[in-house]
Amino acid sequence: MFGKLFKKKENNPIQKLSFENYLATVVDIHAELPKSTVTVKEQMDIIFSDTSDFTERKFHLKSGRSVYICYFSALISQPQLEASVIKPLIQNDVNFRDADDLGNILSVTKYEQTVNWKGTVENILDGNIVLHIDQLNPIILFLAEKTGRNPTDPTTEYQVYGAKFGFIEDSRKNIGIMRQFIKDPRLKSRAYDIGVVSKKQAAILYLEQYCQPEVVEHLDSLLNSYNKEHLQSIGQLSKYISKHPNSLFPQATMSERPDLVSFALVQGKVVIFIDGSAFCAITPITFMDLLETSEDHFFLSRWNLLFIRFLRIVSMFIGTILPALYVSLVAFQPELIPTTLTISVAQARVQIPLPATAEAFLMMFALDVLIEASLRLPSFVGQTIGIVGGLVIGTAAVEAGLVSHTMVIVIAFTAVATFTSPSWEFVSTWRIIRYLLVAIAAMLGLYGLVLAVGFLLVHLCKLDSMNKPYMYPLAPFDGKELKAFFFPKR
Amino acid sequence: MKTNLSKLLLLFIVISLFAGCGTSSREIDQRTMILAMGIDKDENGDFVVTIQVPVITPQEGGMGLSAGEFEVITDRGNSVWDAIANIEAVTPTVLFFGHLKTVLIGETLAKEGLDEILDLLDRRAPLANQIYLVIIREKTEVDEFLDQESRLVILPALYLDRFFKADQKLSRSAEVKLFEFRRDINMKSRASTIPFAYIRENNIVLEDMAVFKEGKLVGELLGKEAGKGHLLKEKIVENMNYTSQVELEKEEVTVSSRVTCRLDYHVNKTNPVEIEMEMPCKAEIVHMSKQDMAKKKDHIEAFSSKLGEEIKQDTEKAINSMKEINVEPWLIGNRIWVRDPKYYESLNWEESGWRDSKININIDVEIEQTGQRGMLDKKKIGE
Incomplete structure (x- = not known):
């Protein structure tokens, strides 16, 4: 029955964009490079046409043989090329019989002969230099010098005690x-x-x-x-x-x-x-790994670690479930809220035109927009956004009667609680789940919420990472490991 | 992919079907929250139902209730349900019983019998069986009681709720929840108690217990008897207040104290039954008209025996008053039945067993604290 409904779309065979296809229009990619510098230069010019940073250098040895060098100027060490390649070649008048003779003249650490066009082009792109002396096999000089930087403070994972040292791009x-x-x-x-x-x-x-x-x-x-x-x-x-x-x-x-x-x-x-x-x-x-940081072990007292991990787990629950719980309690099961709180909530909500669900979605969306906006902006503008957004959402929206006090408290607490998790990736996951839970709570109330949390648990228990159960040590249960998570051995 | 999608679709269908199990969505502000409900009968035999609802208005500068923000609505009907339906017709939103705290029943109605009302309260699912039952004395009308503004707590319904939740240490009244009442009248002696309430000089007063037999109000336990009733049923009563006159060294001394008593009893299987009640009590002296009297051991002993006597007398009074009307609301008969059903049958408890039973009370009062913090007349150094 469902077969017709979900019939797979036929894939249109679009010709794939391919580097090899492109190269093949100019040269035979598996062929060796020709021995004539003129031919090589001509073909290189076609391959790297309209490439302003592609640099070529041509000169003659004292014996009159032409030399052709090509590279990407920003990827190589120019002084080294000058000192260990060009200078020795111009100053020494040696009659090279084959490419191996070059090793006696050039003071380059590593070089090798080219095999075919494909490998040669790849090497040029990688920042190496092609040196071709007429009637010899072209060689590749490994003189790439890529731009690097020194390790600096990690900027995304702040820690109190951790090392002030982050990875670089190499x-x-x-x-x-x-x-x-x-x-x-x-x-x-x-x-x-x-x-x-x-x-x-x-x-x-x-x-x-x-x-x-x-x-x-x-x-x-x-x-x-x-x-x-x-x-x-x-x-x-x-x-x-x-x-x-x-x-x-x-x-x-x-x-x-x-x-x-x-x-x-x-x-x-x-x-x-x-x-x-x-x-x-x-x-x-595993799930538990996403709740821990190396810094937890810096604490001198073991109880601090126990407390902080417990705090993170509780916050994770609050950050995920609280808005959905609020919606289902307010809209479906108000008898479960203490009476005086019910009266307060009712008073806060009495002039709000939106139902609790819409209020929750509005606030959650506004919060996520704020987070996303302040994340991409330079820090000084980001702060402004935070203040303006906070004021608008926190105070003005309540005063304008768009959302209730209680909803602002719920969403603010949710937002703060979510960020106790050390993994940004994990925070984003729970953020999506939060929307789903509110949606199901809006439709089915507490029944739906319990059902959704149940499905979530089933999914988590089924999940694995590289064949390691995701919920380990909770499922499969391992008491010792679980104890070690909260209270590691000395 | 296809199987996954069909599984998802199936799941969605199942969830949607099960959705019937959940209640439908209705926001808090679309419900008329009933906090207390009063039921009585008028001269024509019609049921008079009164509900108390908080008036929900937005608050300037913060949340919470302010004084007088509740409304009392009364209507009549041939049945309780009719009366409720009539009330529903005059409220803008749906009546919501989820927060009903207390059901107040008029004494007139209670004398006629609660069966009909209890049936309704029990059948309606949104009514939690955790609600408190209170009988309003005849001198106060039920709707008048619900309209009474307490100077201490904003809503009368919340007053009762707090009174019982705070576990008021007066031992003159005790809370009874709907399920407890239902349970007790289903026991062997088919009797139970419900606290009385009334208004005295614009104050809400909760004291004395109404005694019910087979759902009808048949008697009452007044003042200290109510506390003794609690002791006999729950086997413990805390903080009873006593003020006694004791003769110490040929002087009349007034002593006030707070007493906590426990109870344990042993049943001798004779016919009529003989019950030995052991009652260890612990007392704390809170006031003495002569300050230096509690220093000697014989003073304390004299006081404790006097106190014991008074407690014993009160207990016997409570037992005797119940024997007079042949009602046993303290589950004593039930406890005998649980241990030995055959013996219980031989007692003929409901007709004569209880009335003829012999109860011996052995009381032992220990003065735990004299309350004296310092020797005020001690000799000063250097004198």
Whole structure:
């Protein structure tokens, strides 16, 4: 019956955009480069036509042989090119018989001969230099010098006690940072070039004997089989490795804090770094992992940790359920509210034109708009937005009779409670669930709310991250682990 | 994907069907919240129902109730339900019984019998069986009582609610909830009690207990007897107030005290039944007309035996007054029946068993605190 209703749309076979197709219109991508510098230059000019930062240099050796060098000027070290390539070539008059002879003249750490057009173009894009002496095989000089920065304070994950040190956008350097945090030969890393074209450098990092080998193998095969042209962000990769990409709950978490990552590594997790992202992905994770930060262990008293984790769990419940609970109590089961409070709520609501549900949606939406607006703006404007929005929503809306006092209290408390969770990803998840719960509470009251929370629990219990149950140690229940979560051993 | 979608659709259908189990949405401000309901009968035999509803108006500068913001609506009908329906016709929104705290019943009606009313209260689902029952004495009309503004608490219904919730330590009255009353009149002796209330000089007064047998008001326990009734039923009564005259060293001394008593009884299986009641009490002296009297042990002993005597007398008085009307509202018969049903049957409890029973009270009063904080006449250093 449902087959006709949900008939799959036929995919239109659109020809895929492809780097290889583009290159193939100019050259034979698998062919070797010609030995004549003139031909090479001509073809390079076509491939990189309309590319202003593509730089070419041509000169003659004393013997009269022409030399052709090409590169992207912003990606290489120009002084090094000058000192260790151009200068030796011009000053020495050697009759090169093959490309290997170049090694005696050039003071470059690494170079290799080109194999085919495809590899050569990829290397140029990667910031390397093609050096071609007429009638010799062109070679690639590895003189890429990419713009980097020094590690700075993490800006998104504030902590009171944690290290004032964050990752940068270079995966190799980030692994170096981690080596400073964990000095252990068992700290293993595997490198990948992800994206058929972009070949973005990525690496997974794990502590052997701490983590499960199957997780590493699984990730390894996943990363090796990534077949899209480009990989832009760590988020894309996290979605790619997630087993349940349609779930609202994140199955990997991100961090820019080396101390948090080292904590995760010791817990047996696998960390993925990619170039161009100051965040790394940590997987597998559980529900409980999203509620803890490495900083919790900084507390000198164990009771502080117990309190703060308990606080986060309670806040998570409040932040998710409170508006829905308010709606269902006010609209469906007012007998469950204490009498004097009922009278107060009724008095607050008596001149509000909107029903409680609409009020809740309005306020929640306004709150999310405020958060989103202040998030994307420079900090000084962001503060202004916060004040203006707070005033408008908090005071003016009540005075204008659009929303009631009690609703403002409920939404304000909800908003504050949600942000006790250390993971932004997790906060966003609960934010969506909050809307869904209010919607179902508006339709079915407390019955619906209980039903929805039940479904949510079923979903959470079914979910897994890299085959690790998401709700562990609650389901499957492990008393010792649960105790350790709230009250870790000394 | 197809199976997932069909599963979701099925789920949606099931949830929608189950939605019938939930009540429909109605905002707080669309309900007329009834806090107290009074039921009585007039001279023509019609039921008079009075409801008390808070008037919901927006508050300037903050929330909460202000004085006098309640309305009392009265209407009549052939049945209680008719009267309620008539009231519904004059209110703008739906009558909402979810917050009903107390049902006040007129003494006239109570004498005729509560069965009809209890049936209605019990059948209507929105009426919680946690509501308090109160009998309004004849000298006060039920609607007059509901219209009475207390100087202490804004709504009379809330006054009663707070009075009972705060567990007023007067031992002159005790709260009875609907389910408790229903439970007790379903026990072997088919008797129970409900507190009395009335208005005295513009004040709400809650004291004495009305005694019911088979749903009809048949007697009452006055003042301290009400406290003793609580002791006999619940086996504990706290903070009874006593003021006694004791002769100490040939002087009349007035002593006031607060007493907490417990009760334990043993049944000798004779016919008629003999009940041995052990009553250990703990007292605290709160006032003495002669300050230096509580210092000696024999003073304290003299006082405690006097106090014990008074408590015993009051208890016996309460028992005897109930024996006179042959009603036993304290579940004593039920307790005998639970332990030994055959023996209970042989007693013929309802007809003569209770009336002929012999009850011996052994009381033991211990003075826990004399209340004296310092020796006021002690010798000063250097004198």
